[in-house]
Amino acid sequence: TKHVLADYFGTELVMHQDIADKIKAWFESRNVPFHEVNRLQAMLPRDCTVLPNPLGTASGMWFERPSGQVVVSMPGVPYEMEGLMMSEVLPRLRSHFKLPTTLYETIVTAGIGESSLAALVSDWESALPSKGVSLAYLPSPGQVKVRIGVQGPAEDRKSLAHLLEAEAQAFVDLAYDHVIGRGDSGLPEAVLNMLKKRGETLCTAESCTGGQIAAMLTAVPGASASMWGGVVAYDNRVKQDLLGVSAENLAKHGSVSECVVKAMARGARMRLGTDWALATSGVAGPSGGTAAKPVGLVWMAVAGPEGEMAWCHRFGSQRERIVQRASRRILTHLHEAMREGPRRVG
Template sequence: MKAYIINIGDEILLGQILNTNAHWMAQELQAQGVDLQKILTISDERQAIIDSLEQAKGQADLVLITGGLGPTKDDITKFTLADYFGMSLAFHAPSFQNIERLFEQFGRNRRPDERYKVQAEMPEGAQILINKMGTASGMWFQEEGSPIVVSMPGVPKEMKYLLQEEVFPRLAQLPGRSNIVQQTWLCFGKGETDVSSALEDFEAQLPTAIKLAYLPNTKTGYLRLRLTAKGQEEAALVQAVQEEGAKLCQILGPKLIIGQEGDFLEAKLGELLRKKGKTIGTAESCTGGNIAHKITAIPGCSDYFMGSVVAYSNKVKMQQLGVAAETLDTEGAVSEATVRQMLSGLIKNLKVDYGIVSSGIAGPGGGRPDKPVGTIWLAIGSAEKQWVQKLELGNNRARNIEMSSSIALNLMRLFLLES
């Protein structure tokens, strides 16, 4: 099944809001085995809606539309679709009852006015999708020889509800739908080219029903490897994907493979620390607490995370972490000697088993010829053993902070794997 997404809204075209609906819908369609062909963002105009529907003819089996279903005069989607499909509007009692329920649920001291009665008028001949999250019902148009057209509100929680509770169950009942099974693995430490070279023979032996996709994230450094299988026999697909996933993991090994989707570095680090019964802290300069933020985003991290020192100034580096003034004068804050002393002071003062330290020039200014923007030193380890790494990144401040945080977490993970 091939699909189009049509997002209606001048506020999206003007850049006033991000099109998060399209991002979420694309991921969900993929998980449902639907091939997304195109995403269109159009204005709140009748002709724009009609033109986009005409464009989808012959190219899509499913068209998902969001936006323009509110009770105000600028919400024209329903009226345009009714005209397009040659349907008249009629009062739809279940839709209005849902509106009354929502008014009562939210404690409004009035009943829905005439605007909401108009909103409850729906195209005769369409399947009406009751929206329990909001006042605008969805609509399912299905005519022989044309794509299925589904219209939903643009409010994210309402669109998600209708898609998950109404649309996908209906799609699953359509004849000829194939099953799709996916397994995604998270890698860190090597780029797409190096990993694809290591997996060249693996890809060559994959069954024709299984495809491998490389999905790099240049901001965080993660590389997702997604195995996708399509076919009629779901149980056989699950088994095949699991078998190929096991082969993939054996080839790349635990140092490169972090885990499956959702097993981020901070989560795997927490598992290792809890298993060893050890504690950790961070001392951060250029990352400004981002590493600590990632660690503390994991529920139960209080079992192993003791705290952090955001030592942005040299004064704090000296007073809180014991970095020698001479080191800062001769080597500078962005140096191997400084991060080593920061690590020693962190472990001593926080009384932790392990520490993670960062100090660098995140940018976009502050660089010099011998230490350009993107120069970042990391130190991880224990009182007895330390690893230090110098990074040379670019001049994008946000990326430098995010990437160096991920690299630091991965260094600590590898350190624990070898301990």
């Protein structure tokens, strides 16, 4: 790529020693052997602004044409490209061009499908275009984000922000029961924030979700303040030995049952000593389904200071989506339980 770019912009490749040093340091910090081919990554066009890559060894290149056009070349590794876009390219583009202001607000809902949500807010939504407000539904398994956008000249920024906030609030009022957060905050963030505000702790007891709920929660920086841990009780022996589910109930009701999932949540809460515990047990498939307990059927329970509650859901037939949707749904139930609890918070 860089040879083509150097040709196209009438310049030549030269060694950028400062970049070569950075690349060498990058390899050394990882204890990875530094090859000559890696040093060649610092051979870059003379007449361009080299954009240092904070996450890897391939630099970005910023070319300006006499006409004022800007051409940017970025590394191909997706997360490196994303990092460079955020750290270098977007700030430079913003200062280089006079762009119209676009403001967005994202609101996260859970436990309701896209079409039911759209039906709920349809009157509000149909009035938006005449106000110059755009709306996008961003669905993912078990969660629908709604992105509200306004656009206008930079000098109108203040009134645009007011309009955006008013419309966001209108949406929240209409869909209050399903709203779990604003901004980039997803369900795990919303749950962890609420726990932190309440000064309470959480653990998990996962059978069919196999660690996914714990992984979602601990993916959030700072999760350790409220999330103490959990048990992946995939085999029934683990349900008995670590969570104290009785062999009798496992034999009588089966591991996918209200009785067992409540016992799992209760056992995890007691043995890990947290305020709340979540438990799942279901049929993730592709095998193991029966007429009474088909693939996609998941029992889930929340144990809290006031006891246990359980729910039974059906989540389609695809293993990966069953696990994802069950993990999201149980966080929705916990969120509701905390919102309805005696120490209700805003």
